[in-house]
Amino acid sequence: MDITREEYKIEEDYLRSVILKLDEQLKKRSGEYDIKKEELLEIKKYVWTHSMDNAEKAYFMGEITMQENMEDYLKTTTIALHRMREAAYFGRLDYKEIEEKDIKPYYIGIGNLIDENTLDIYVYDWRTAFASMYYDFETGPATYEAPMGKIDGDIFLKRQYKIENDKIKYIFNSDVKIEDEILQDVLSQNTNEKMKNIVTTIQKEQNQIIRDEGHDVLVVQGPAGSGKTSVALHRIAYLLYKHGKQMSYSNILIFSPNQVFMDYISSVLPEMGEQNVLQTTFNEYSISLLEDEFETIESLNDQLEYIYNNEGTKEPRLNSIKLKMSGEMLEIINNYIEYIGNEILKMQDIVVDRKGEQTRHTGKDEKVVVITKAEMNKLFFNDYKDLPIVKRIDKIISRAVMIYDDGSLSDKKIEELKRKLKKNIIKMNALDMYKSLYKDKVLLKKLIDKSGLKGYDAGEICDDTTRKFAKKEIYHEDIAPLLYLQGKMQGFYRADTIKHVMIDEAQDYSVIQYEIVRSIFTNAKLTVLGDINQSIHPFVDYKDYDSIKQIFTRNNSAIMKLSKSFRSSSEITKFSRQILNDDTIQEIERYRGKPQIFNVKSETQIIEGIVKNLQEFKGEQMKSIGIICKSSEQANKVYEMLKDRTDVDLIKKDDIKFRHKTVIIPSYLAKGLEFDAVILYNINKENYVENIDKKLFYTMCTRPLHKLVMYNIGKINSFMKEIDEKYYETQ
Numbered sequence: 001m002d003i004t005r006e007e008y009k010i011e012e013d014y015l016r017s018v019i020l021k022l023d024e025q026l027k028k029r030s031g032e033y034d035i036k037k038e039e040l041l042e043i044k045k046y047v048w049t050h051s052m053d054n055a056e057k058a059y060f061m062g063e064i065t066m067q068e069n070m071e072d073y074l075k076t077t078t079i080a081l082h083r084m085r086e087a088a089y090f091g092r093l094d095y096k097e098i099e100e101k102d103i104k105p106y107y108i109g110i111g112n113l114i115d116e117n118t119l120d121i122y123v124y125d126w127r128t129a130f131a132s133m134y135y136d137f138e139t140g141p142a143t144y145e146a147p148m149g150k151i152d153g154d155i156f157l158k159r160q161y162k163i164e165n166d167k168i169k170y171i172f173n174s175d176v177k178i179e180d181e182i183l184q185d186v187l188s189q190n191t192n193e194k195m196k197n198i199v200t201t202i203q204k205e206q207n208q209i210i211r212d213e214g215h216d217v218l219v220v221q222g223p224a225g226s227g228k229t230s231v232a233l234h235r236i237a238y239l240l241y242k243h244g245k246q247m248s249y250s251n252i253l254i255f256s257p258n259q260v261f262m263d264y265i266s267s268v269l270p271e272m273g274e275q276n277v278l279q280t281t282f283n284e285y286s287i288s289l290l291e292d293e294f295e296t297i298e299s300l301n302d303q304l305e306y307i308y309n310n311e312g313t314k315e316p317r318l319n320s321i322k323l324k325m326s327g328e329m330l331e332i333i334n335n336y337i338e339y340i341g342n343e344i345l346k347m348q349d350i351v352v353d354r355k356g357e358q359t360r361h362t363g364k365d366e367k368v369v370v371i372t373k374a375e376m377n378k379l380f381f382n383d384y385k386d387l388p389i390v391k392r393i394d395k396i397i398s399r400a401v402m403i404y405d406d407g408s409l410s411d412k413k414i415e416e417l418k419r420k421l422k423k424n425i426i427k428m429n430a431l432d433m434y435k436s437l438y439k440d441k442v443l444l445k446k447l448i449d450k451s452g453l454k455g456y457d458a459g460e461i462c463d464d465t466t467r468k469f470a471k472k473e474i475y476h477e478d479i480a481p482l483l484y485l486q487g488k489m490q491g492f493y494r495a496d497t498i499k500h501v502m503i504d505e506a507q508d509y510s511v512i513q514y515e516i517v518r519s520i521f522t523n524a525k526l527t528v529l530g531d532i533n534q535s536i537h538p539f540v541d542y543k544d545y546d547s548i549k550q551i552f553t554r555n556n557s558a559i560m561k562l563s564k565s566f567r568s569s570s571e572i573t574k575f576s577r578q579i580l581n582d583d584t585i586q587e588i589e590r591y592r593g594k595p596q597i598f599n600v601k602s603e604t605q606i607i608e609g610i611v612k613n614l615q616e617f618k619g620e621q622m623k624s625i626g627i628i629c630k631s632s633e634q635a636n637k638v639y640e641m642l643k644d645r646t647d648v649d650l651i652k653k654d655d656i657k658f659r660h661k662t663v664i665i666p667s668y669l670a671k672g673l674e675f676d677a678v679i680l681y682n683i684n685k686e687n688y689v690e691n692i693d694k695k696l697f698y699t700m701c702t703r704p705l706h707k708l709v710m711y712n713i714g715k716i717n718s719f720m721k722e723i724d725e726k727y728y729e730t731q
Contacts, residue, residue: 003171003172003173008168008171011161011168011171012168014107015088015163015166015168016166017122018088018089018107018113018122018123019085019088019166021113021115021122022081022084022085022088022113023085025081025113025116026078026081026082026085029074029077029078029081030078032074033071033074033075033078036067036070036071036074037071039067040064040067040068040071043060043063043064043067044064046060047060047061047064076273076274076275077273079270079273080110080111080272080273081111083110083111083271083272083273084109084110084111084113084123085165086164086165087109087110087163087164088107088109088113088123088163089107089108089109089123089161089163090108090109090110090160090161090162090163090199090200091107091108091109091126091131091134091158091159091160091161091200092105092106092107092108092157092158092159092160092161093105093106093108093133093134093155093157093158093159094106094155094156094157094158094159095130095133095142095153095154095155095156096153096154096156097151097152097153098152098153098154100153103156105157106121106124106130107122107123107124108123108124108125108126108131108134109123109124109125109126110125110126110197110199110271110272110273111123111125111272111273112124112125112128125241126199126202127237127238127241127242129144129145129146129147130144130146132144132145132207132211133155134158135202135203135204135206135207136204136207136208137155138155138158139155139156139157139158140154140155141153141154141155142154142155157173158173158174159171159172159173159174160172160173160174160200194263194264194265194266194267194268194658194660195229195230195233195264195265195267195268196267196268196271197230197233197234197268197271197272198227198230198231198234199234199272202231202234203227203564205560205562205563205564206227206230206231206234206562208560209231209235209560209562210231210234210235210238211235211238212235212558212560213242214556214558215525215554215556215557215558216525216526216552216554216556216557217525217526217528217549217552217554217556217557217558218525218526218527218528218557218558218560219506219528219529219545219548219549219557219558219559219560220232220527220528220529220530220559220560220561220562221530221531221532221545221559221560221561221562222529222531222561222562222563223531223533223562223563223565223577223585223702224531224533224534224565224567224568224576224698224699224702225565225566225567225568225573225674225702226531226562226563226564226565226566227562227566228504228529228530228531228562229265229504229529229672230268231529231562232254232502232504232527232529233265233268233269234268234272235502235527236252236254236269236274236277236500236502237269237272237274239252239500240252240274241274246499247499247500249269249274249275249276249277249278250277250278250497251497251498251499251500252277252278252498252499252500252501252502253277253278253279253280253495253498253500253501253502253521253524254277254278254279254280254501254502254504255280255281255282255285255501255502255503255504255517256279256280256281256504256505257281257504257505257508257671257672258281258300258301258668258669258671259281259655259656260651260655260656260657260658260669260673261504261658261669261671261672261673262279262281262656263656263657263658264658264672264673278498281300282300282480282509282513283299283300283476283479286479286480286483286516287479289483289486289493289520290479290482290483290486291429291430291431291486291490292429292430292431294472294473294474295471295472295473296471296472296473296474297473297474297476297479298473298474298475298476299476299653299654300476300668301632301653301654301666301668301669302476302653303321303475303476303477304536304537304668305631305632305633305653305666305668307321307537307538307539308630308631308667308668309631309633311538311689311692311693312689312692316457316460316461316463316464317464317475319455319456319457319460319461320460320461320464320465320475320477321475321477321539322456322539323448323453323456323461324477324478324480324481324510325477325510325537325539325540326453326510326511326539327510327511327547328448328451328452328453329481329510329511329512330484330511330512330515331450331451332447332448332450332451333481333484333485333488333512334488335447335450335451336437336443336447336485337389337485337488337489339443339447340389340433340489341380341381341389344428344433344436345380345389345393345425345426347373347376347377347380348373348376349369349371349372349373349376350369350370350371350376350396350397350400350421351367351368351369351370352367352368352370352400352404352417352421353367353368368404370400370401370403370404371396371399371400371403376396379392379395379396379399380392380393380396384396387491388487388488388489388490388491388492389426389488389489389490390426390489390490390491391490391491393422393425393426394418394422397418397421397422397425398418400421401414401417401418401421404417429489430482430485430486430489430490431482431486433485433489434478434481434482434485435466435469438461438462438465438466438469439462439466440462441458441459441462442458444458444461444462445458465478480510480512480513480516481512483516484512484515484516484519487516487519487520492516492519492520493520494520494522495520495521495524496522496523498521498523498524499523499524499525500524500525500526500527501517501521501524501525501526501527502526502527502528502529503517503526503527503528503529503530504529504530504672505529505530505534505671505672506528506529506530506545506548507530507531507532507533507534507535507540507542508530508535508536508537508540509540510540511547511551514548514551514552515551518551518552518553526552528545528548530545532544532545533580533582533695533698533699534671534695534698534699534702535695535696536667536668536671536695536696536699538692538693538696545559546559563584563585563586564586564587564588565585565586565587565588565702566588567674567702567705568587568702568704568705568708569590569591569592569593569705569706570587570588570589570590570591571591571592571593571594571595571727572592572595572701572702572704572708573585573587573588573702574587574727575594575595575701575708575723575727575728576698576701576702578722578723578724578727579694579697579698579701579719579722579723580694580698581722592706592707593707594727594728594729595701595708595709595710595727595728595729596708596709596710596728596729596730596731597683597710597711597712597716597720597728597729597730597731598709598710598711598712598731599712599713599716599730599731600711600712600713601713602713603641603682603713606681606682606711606713607638607641607642607645609711610627610642610679610681610711611642611645611646613677613679613709614646614648614662617676617677617707620706620707622676622677622706622707623660623661623676624660624661624662624674624675624676624677625661625662625663625675625676625677625678625679626663626665626670626673626675626677626678626679626703626704627642627648627662627663627664627665627678627679627681628665628666628667628670628678628679628680628681628700628703629664629665629666629667629681629682630666630667630681630682630687630688630696631666631667632652632653632666634666634681634682635650635651635652635664635665635666636650636652638664638681639664642664646662647661647662648662648663648664649661649662649663649664650663650664650665651663651664651665651666651669653666653668653669655669658673667696667699667700670699670700670703671699673703674703674704674705675703675704675705676704676705676706676707677704677705677706677707677708677709678700678701678703678704678707678708678709679709679710679711680700680701680708680709680710680711681711682711682712682713683697683710683711683712683716683717683720684712684713684714684715684716684717685714685715685716685717685718686714687717688717688719690717690718693717694719697717697719698719
């Protein structure tokens with residue numbers, strides 16, 4: 001439906017009124033912020049230069065905290081107003097409630113704009129309950145959930161805008177449909193240096209995930225390019241908006257796959273006027289909780305580098321990684337914990353002499369048996385079985401001391417006695433216990449056999465692990481089992497201040513890692529996002545997410561699915577889904593040419609081809625180009641061959657920043673990122689191993705928006721043989 005000149009004039013006038021109101025509030029907020037900043041500085045100067053008693057100190061520290069909170073609030077609201085000044089709003093609904101007579105226009109943007117005197121609302125925040133209708137309904141009957149209950153009404157007009165600063169670039173009326181003009185405009189653009197917000201193009205299925213509050217554990221499965229990470233970040237923004245009084249940025253934690261990805265998504269929340277929440281990788285978080293120090297701690301990237309460079313070989317460590325990343329490893333450690341209680345701790349009578357020392361029972365009158373071996377076993381294995389091992393022992397010792405003490409022992413003597421008794425029962429810490437497992441080849445074999453696994457050489461695994469620990473080093477695959485054993489022995493750290501945890505790229509977490517998350521974040525709700533078809537870890541392979549959902553043992557959990565892929569062109573999406581033989585992935589109709597495969601005879605020819613591709617891509621205004629190599633070792637080699645031929649950068653496995661240009665990047669760091677164009681370096685069968693690397697290959701093929709080029713030397717990988725040639729071009 002076309003917009004008449006009269007309507008356009010009305011829209012321009014309304015935008016001017018909104019811009020005037022924004023400028024007015026920006027000027028006011030800026031002044032308030034400067035005053036508050038000066039007041040805070042004066043208070044701090046006073047505290048620094050005056051001596052005062054504890055009561056005065058407490059008063060002024062409280063005042064400083066209050067002033068700092070107000071300063072943060074003014075800073076955050078000022079940033080949000082600046083964002084709105086760039087694009088005041090993006091949508092409009094003309095709506096009438098059933099009980100009302102008049103149809104009213106409601107404008108929707110990234111934040112609220114309210115006249116502070118009249119309380120008139122100029123723009124509604126996209127996160128308000130009312131704005132949910134913009135994403136969920138076409139014109140016609142529409143409802144939303146208000147605090148007082150369900151509101152029924154009708155949408156008479158739905159309008160979309162593109163506004164830049166104080167100018168309307170275009171307006172049109174539309175229904176909610178995937179092929180709408182604004183979405184197509186956004187998808188046809190090139191990538192940005194950082195991930196951007198998607199508030200103008202949120203789809204109905206995405207909106208349901210963003211606003212879901214009925215589930216403590218929400219698992220989201222979606223194909224590459226379906227917007228999982230964006231949806232999760234908008235979900236966080238929604239939760240912060242709705243529960244701002246009970247939840248702040250410091251109460252939310254994101255587990256990201258790597259530092260490069262953390263940097264890539266770092267601008268999304270600030271764009272929506274929110275502070276960035278806490279972010280870490282599982283590896284970093286686990287290391288911070290381990291009680292023992294190591295000279296070298298292997299990262300996930302280092303482990304993947306080892307796997308990719310040794311796939312198809314008989315390296316003994318590959319089997320060790322496969323075992324320790326398997327779901328059965330949780331059962332093995334749990335059975336080992338039971339073994340610790342039965343065989344290593346070896347319960348015996350607790351015997352104390354009159355001097356308060358534990359000794360073997362001699363039958364002499366000065367010796368007192370306060371708890372028998374049978375009682376010890378009953379308490380340890382039955383009464384206190386739900387407690388960590390160390391806490392079970394602490395409870396038993398406290399009971400023994402209570403029985404023994406006739407009231408004559410001082411508090412100091414009681415604590416000394418407890419320490420002596422505990423030392424005689426527990427002679428090893430969690431690391432010693434974990435090392436001990438790999439010093440007993442017969443025991444490890446029994447535990448592996450009991451789990452039902454076959455084909456593992458316990459002797460090789462023990463030798464390899466023991467050699468690593470002897471150097472005061474630890475493999476990545478040992479971090480989670482060790483941390484889990486530590487938690488089961490001494491009790492898990494309780495992160496009670498975290499109210500929501502988001503786990504991205506969920507398909508690459510092992511079962512034991514999920515069990516650790518469950519045990520630490522007992523008060524938190526979880527949003528778990530991933531795609532089982534994008535697992536880049538060869539030894540972590542979920543068939544579905546039901547098993548993950550079941551780990552968290554919450555009654556109100558759910559799996560929601562996204563089915564549409566928005567990132568890549570139609571041709572790339574159609575090609576990529578053939579790798580999986582999965583026709584359920586829906587593409588958006590946007591055409592940029594079929595993927596291309598160049599069969600060459602040498603690496604020199606690949607380099608020559610890449611130089612030519614880069615010239616062509618830049619002529620097509622491609623800003624971000626990813627040359628993806630399988631490993632960091634391969635990426636380094638390609639960089640050395642290209643660096644003097646063209647402007648190119650290398651992203652290394654230890655980098656923490658994403659660079660928006662032409663980059664050479666190892667596959668495991670490209671996960672989650674997107675580029676205007678992607679060049680895959682050598683997709684032959686030696687590089688992408690049959691039955692191991694199919695999901696990795698799929699993941700790499702789904703990184704580009706517009707162009708996908710692949711080079712091959714010799715025999716191509718087995719996955720390509722299954723794809724009909726109509727989906728790609730061969731050069």
